[in-house]
Amino acid sequence: MPKACPALKGMVGKVIIVRIPTLDRDGMSLVRLHGVESNGIWVESQDFTEAMMQKFKLATSTTTLLLFIPYHAIEYIVGSINVMSLSESALGL
Numbered sequence: 001m002p003k004a005c006p007a008l009k010g011m012v013g014k015v016i017i018v019r020i021p022t023l024d025r026d027g028m029s030l031v032r033l034h035g036v037e038s039n040g041i042w043v044e045s046q047d048f049t050e051a052m053m054q055k056f057k058l059a060t061s062t063t064t065l066l067l068f069i070p071y072h073a074i075e076y077i078v079g080s081i082n083v084m085s086l087s088e089s090a091l092g093l
Contacts, residue, residue: 006079009036017078020069023048028078040070 011033023029023045035042049065052058 006081008033008041008077008079011079012036018043018069019075019077020073021075022069022073023067034066037068040068041074042066042068 012035013033015030015032017028018031019028020031023031024047029045029047031043031045033041033043044064044066048067052065053061
């Protein structure tokens with residue numbers, strides 16, 4: 001029997017894969033989910049942090065940047081469940 005899909009709030013604190021064109025026009029991004037609100041999510045992106053640190057010529061910061069991403073700006077979010085996956089191509093299937 002299939003496991004229930006994870007609730008977005010249950011992923012808070014975890015690193016997730018997202019497709020958010022604002023963060024990466026051509027691909028997916030790894031972000032840590034920090035909060036879920038009725039209109040969007042709060043995420044931490046190391047790539048975004050690096051870009052801002054370079055832009056402002058900083059090597060360290062006493063705070064970590066969080067971005068609020070409205071739901072309409074998110075194409076998809078990838079979650080997972082604790083069920084084994086196999087690569088059919090790697091197994092020659």
